[in-house]
Amino acid sequence: MVIYSFSWSFQSGWNAAVHFRWCPLELLPFSPAVPPPPVPPSLVAARSPASAMARSAPRLISVFPSPQELGASLAQLVVQRATQCGADAGGPRGRFFLGVSGGSLVGLLAQELPRAAASEGPAAPDRWTLGFCDERLVGFADPESTYGQYRTHLLSKLPIPESQVITINPTLSVEAAAADYAEKLREAFQGDSIPVFDLLILGIGPDGHTCSLFPDHPLLQEKEKIVAPINNSPKPPPQRVTLTLPVLNAARMVVFVATGESKAAVLKRILEGEEENPLPAALVQPHTGKLYWFLDEPAAKLLSVPFEKHSIL
Numbered sequence: 001m002v003i004y005s006f007s008w009s010f011q012s013g014w015n016a017a018v019h020f021r022w023c024p025l026e027l028l029p030f031s032p033a034v035p036p037p038p039v040p041p042s043l044v045a046a047r048s049p050a051s052a053m054a055r056s057a058p059r060l061i062s063v064f065p066s067p068q069e070l071g072a073s074l075a076q077l078v079v080q081r082a083t084q085c086g087a088d089a090g091g092p093r094g095r096f097f098l099g100v101s102g103g104s105l106v107g108l109l110a111q112e113l114p115r116a117a118a119s120e121g122p123a124a125p126d127r128w129t130l131g132f133c134d135e136r137l138v139g140f141a142d143p144e145s146t147y148g149q150y151r152t153h154l155l156s157k158l159p160i161p162e163s164q165v166i167t168i169n170p171t172l173s174v175e176a177a178a179a180d181y182a183e184k185l186r187e188a189f190q191g192d193s194i195p196v197f198d199l200l201i202l203g204i205g206p207d208g209h210t211c212s213l214f215p216d217h218p219l220l221q222e223k224e225k226i227v228a229p230i231n232n233s234p235k236p237p238p239q240r241v242t243l244t245l246p247v248l249n250a251a252r253m254v255v256f257v258a259t260g261e262s263k264a265a266v267l268k269r270i271l272e273g274e275e276e277n278p279l280p281a282a283l284v285q286p287h288t289g290k291l292y293w294f295l296d297e298p299a300a301k302l303l304s305v306p307f308e309k310h311s312i313l
Contacts, residue, residue, distance in 0.1 A: 102146035208279025
């Protein structure tokens with residue numbers, strides 16, 4: 001199998017440059033053996049809507065023909081990241097801390113991740129700890145429950161020990177549920193004042209929200225809490241708990257996943273705009289970690305910034 005990768009960029013003035021290159025699967029930008037080529041800092045600073053912030057995380061944008069190819073590459077990235085962390089078994093952590101979001105990501109991961117993880121052996125997920133980037137305050141049997149959806153569609157096929165899956169307690173009030181979830185995270189991330197996930201997989205809404213952090217919401221200013229309650233979510237159900245920006249920006253790697261034409265306009269704003277009041281997803285700028293965007297072609301249709309385009313032939 002060969003992966004063909006094409007990238008292009010439009011420079012200032014009337015000049016345009018088009019570059020073509022191919023690479024085998026093991027040399028995809030997220031391969032641990034070959035560090036991804038960073039977007040030039042000057043271009044990131046010029047294009048990023050968070051450029052007014054203290055610093056912008058280098059980013060890599062990858063575009064796939066369809067959600068199926070995207071999902072396969074995302075699963076491969078998860079397993080590669082887990083393998084890297086497992087190789088550090090003699091270090092202070094020796095575990096793989098993964099945080100996931102809900103929505104369409106559940107289906108993408110459920111379809112591809114068990115197969116990818118099996119390639120590392122049946123015991124590989126034993127070292128995984130799974131958390132959730134946000135959660136709706138509903139019972140786990142409710143279709144709106146992020147954990148409930150993962151339990152049904154993914155965890156039945158991926159043998160992560162139940163004791164290493166960190167969930168909210170939906171029987172508590174939203175404030176108590178957020179405090180309880182924060183305490184569970186502190187217990188799992190012993191020694192970290194702010195939990196440092198090895199990989200966070202985030203979605204994005206057409207309004208630019210991520211996790212349960214919505215545009216112009218006071219939670220965007222939260223600096224102290226690692227988990228916050230929300231009583232008035234613009235998107236139902238109204239009561240939720242969410243990781244805060246300090247946790248998102250402490251991660252070692254963050255991957256945004258967006259598919260479908262409905263995301264095209266907001267992605268152009270986030271990845272190319274310079275807005276005085278950036279959208280929540282644009283505020284995710286890992287301090288020392290890596291930032292990736294995995295998009296399908298409809299979602300990326302309006303972008304003019306450089307990106308890697310992958311086709312599985």
